[in-house]
Amino acid sequence: MLLRSGFYTGNAEVPLPMAKTKAQPNTAQINELLYQALETEIGGQAVYKQAIECAEQPDFKEEMQKYLSETEDHERILKEVFERVGLDPETDSPGRQVIKAKADSLVQAMQMALEGGGKSMAQLVAAESVVEAESKDHQNWELIGELAKQMDGDLSEALQEAYDQVEEEEDQHLYHTMGWARELWLDSLGLPAVIPPPEEEKNVTTMIGASRARQQREEML
Numbered sequence: 287m288l289l290r291s292g293f294y295t296g297n298a299e300v301p302l303p304m305a306k307t308k309a310q311p312n313t314a315q316i317n318e319l320l321y322q323a324l325e326t327e328i329g330g331q332a333v334y335k336q337a338i339e340c341a342e343q344p345d346f347k348e349e350m351q352k353y354l355s356e357t358e359d360h361e362r363i364l365k366e367v368f369e370r371v372g373l374d375p376e377t378d379s380p381g382r383q384v385i386k387a388k389a390d391s392l393v394q395a396m397q398m399a400l401e402g403g404g405k406s407m408a409q410l411v412a413a414e415s416v417v418e419a420e421s422k423d424h425q426n427w428e429l430i431g432e433l434a435k436q437m438d439g440d441l442s443e444a445l446q447e448a449y450d451q452v453e454e455e456e457d458q459h460l461y462h463t464m465g466w467a468r469e470l471w472l473d474s475l476g477l478p479a480v481i482p483p484p485e486e487e488k489n490v491t492t493m494i495g496a497s498r499a500r501q502q503r504e505e506m507l
């Protein structure tokens with residue numbers, strides 16, 4: 287017989303696959319995500335400060351300054367979550383060390399570009415470095431949102447409140463900076479570029495929106 291799952295079996299007694307049960311929270315790993323998320327916001331500030339040093343294009347510089355101040359807010363918002371759920375923001379973890387090392391290496395890469403290639407090269411390295419840092423930041427918050435949705439109680443409430451304040455800004459940080467990296471590169475190649483990038487002009491906050499903005503960029507040249 288053909289079961290609802292689509293598997294064929296000749297034995298009618300084979301039970302249907304069990305309904306999905308609520309996930310068992312892995313507390314140690316939830317804490318690890320929160321420590322990494324906090325360290326990402328702290329390292330992100332160092333990345334933005336260096337990116338501002340590297341920025342030449344005034345609108346790009348202004349965007350980096352705005353994102354730096356939002357990243358400072360995210361650190362504060364996460365520390366409030368730590369307070370509410372009884373976690374110590376100073377607790378170290380091996381994962382946290384990795385996040386710190388990555389932020390340090392992005393700062394170092396931008397300094398190298400400034401010294402070796404001058405400001406126009408450093409600006410491109412800055413845009414790419416922010417995309418790398420924000421990829422992790424964006425994923426942390428996606429996971430925090432998922433936890434808030436799937437769990438109950440005080441932790442879920444604290445995470446949801448933090449997520450609601452931060453989520454849209456994280457979308458902008460990632461998708462808009464991806465746009466900046468592409469358009470600044472095109473401009474440096476001597477090709478027509480849309481500055482500020484379509485993602486920013488259209489205030490993109492989703493991956494689908496980013497792809498749509500990219501498709502419309504030729505009309506914006």
Ligand SMILES: [Fe+2]
Pocket residue numbers: 327330356357360423456
């Ligand atoms: Fe953030």
Ligand SMILES: [Fe+2]
Pocket residue numbers: 330357420423424455456459460
């Ligand atoms: Fe961010």
